[in-house]
Amino acid sequence: MEEVMRLANSGIVWIIATLVLAIVVFQAIKFIMLAAKTSKEIGMSTEEVHSALKTGAIAAIGPSFAIIIVAISLIPLLGDPLTLMRIGIIGSAPIESVGASLGADAYGTGLGSSDFNYQAFTTVAWTLCLGGVGWLVFTALATKSMSKVEKKVTNKSEKSKKTMMVVTTAAMVAAFGNLASAEMIKGFAYILVVITASITMIISTSLANKHQLNWLREWSLGFSIIAGLFVGYFAL
């Protein structure tokens, strides 16, 4: 096991992980620059651009901590660079842990067990990397076609434009309705957290609208997470 960890943390593995990370960071900066440039041409103000960036940044703080907790729990099993590459960059924390244990299973061992050898680690790396590439391949191949379909629908008429907006909003609400209810059936504390966060969001958004408080709008999701966690702490 110790020897495997030396391999898992060796130079080449680090180099590959760092390169993938560099691509992700480069892409985010490139797209922010492209969007900022286009924002002017479609009539968005500089304040709106700054506000969007700030809000996105604040909204990522809470989830980042939750992601880190899962990442940390995988480090002793997969090593630093592979964990960084899988969880921090492409994958989703809960799915990666499932994939890692399935890979170890296939080799006939378990994550962290004493007979977890070089070959078992290689099997896990294959499973996670092949599995994660599925999303990327589909996104790389299909996004352009999806965009064409959307354009066809929205270019038709005012009425189909309105339908498209109903579909978009309903899809977003449905996604979060489903995610929230999946959490709510886990127990009382979870229900309480969902409700507290919802109420905090409603209060801070209506306050922000009433008094034109931009900063409050930017922080509203952050506050909802904090309030939810605060109440949840006492309910656990």
Next chain:
Amino acid sequence: MSVNQETVENKELSTNTQNFAMDKFHGKAHFWGRLTLWAAIILTLSLPVYLSFVLGYHPGWTIILAGFVAYAGIVAVVWVLEPIMYFPVLGVSGTYISFLTGNIGNMCLPSAAAAQNAIGAEPGTKKGEITATLGIGAASLVNKVFLIPIILGGSVLISAIPENIQQIFPLVLPAIFGGVLAQFAIKKPIYGVIALLIGLIINMTALVVYLKMLLCIVLTIGICLLLEKRNDAKQSV
């Protein structure tokens, strides 16, 4: 009358420029999005290839295939469903960033929604898409700023966090989802109620996770469309 005519023309002209700007933006987004995605795909696969064939730890294709098939059995449907389900919300550029940076449901979508809420941009519009891109881009960078030092510092940092505080981390997810759901419920309360009801019923069943999500989205969209149609009919009468 003539004034009206002029405003109409001006408006049309500006929508044309806007459409042109968006087309240009999408063109660049497709180019850079695909380039970065393919580069990431090649690099990601180079790791197991290196372990197997350069270092010689190849476990054999049968074993790799067994692991991959078991994993793909869970995630293969999601490879296709997730990008399609989230595309209307994320838009072209949002899709490219979100699927490379990962953590879509718990980080990218909430960040996009919060950013749109902050500046009052509707999802599915030009302004909505640019706003989502800015929000997700910023979220992706912040996530890396948090993650890198902690991974480098290793588990030492985490063990410094008291046990009872660590306990509440699973509650971050319900807090995010509750907050974002309410954000939409303010604008369209009825949508929120429908989605939550359908979600609760579906989650009580023993369906596979991705089917739950798909079913909830399809049913909610269907009911909301019917609802809007009825409202329109009422208004025109």
